[in-house]
Amino acid sequence: xxxxxQIKVEDTYKIRKQELRKNMDxxxxxxxxxxxxxxHIGLYMDKELISIxxxxxxxxKDFSGIQYQLRGMATKExxxxxxxxxxxxxxxxxxxxxxxxxxIWCHSRITAIDFYLKMGFEIVGEEFEIxxxxxxxVMFKELTPK
Numbered sequence: 001x002x003x004x005x006q007i008k009v010e011d012t013y014k015i016r017k018q019e020l021r022k023n024m025d026x027x028x029x030x031x032x033x034x035x036x037x038x039x040h041i042g043l044y045m046d047k048e049l050i051s052i053x054x055x056x057x058x059x060x061k062d063f064s065g066i067q068y069q070l071r072g073m074a075t076k077e078x079x080x081x082x083x084x085x086x087x088x089x090x091x092x093x094x095x096x097x098x099x100x101x102x103x104i105w106c107h108s109r110i111t112a113i114d115f116y117l118k119m120g121f122e123i124v125g126e127e128f129e130i131x132x133x134x135x136x137x138v139m140f141k142e143l144t145p146k
Contacts, residue, residue: 004091007042009033012052012072019074020133030071032056041095043075043088051075051084053092055104062124063140065102073106089119097143105140113137 009029016028032038037057042049051074058069070092075084096104107130108116113123121139130136 001046002087003044004041004088005044006095007040007049007052009038009040009054011042011049012040012054015049015052015074015076016072019077020072030054032058032069032071039095041088041092043084043091045079045084050079051088053088055092055096060103060105060138060140063103063105066100067103067105068096068099068101070104070106085115086119093143101143103140103142105138107136108139109133110135110137113139
C-alpha cells in the first residue's frame, strides 16, 4: 500500500545520503530545510519511506509570483523507474496549488532532466556545474497565472 504525506526534515536524511550524497562528504541538511514555508513530503510503501522531496520558498530571477524550489528529490534505488517519483510530484503539486504557488523550479541533475520534462517542466538557462555533484540545468513548471 502506498501512502504520501508531509514528513519531518530529519526523515529525509537517510535517503538523501543514500541516493544524493552517495560517496560524497556533503551534508544531508540543505540550506532552508528549517525555514518557515519549507515542507517535506515522503512516499511510503508498506510503511517504508522510499521516496522524498523538499520544497523551499525561494525566488529565481526569471520568475515572479510565489515560487518554491524543489530540492532533494530522491527514491531508493530499488524503487526507481516504477512511478514513485511521479506520484510524489503529483501529490506535491496539489499541496503547492493549495499554497497558491505560481511556479516551482529546481536545479535538475542532467540525469533527471527527462523525468522532469515528462512531468511538464521546462528548461531555462544554460547548463552549470555544482561540484562535486555534477552538471545541472534549471527547470520550472508554472502552476497558476501570476
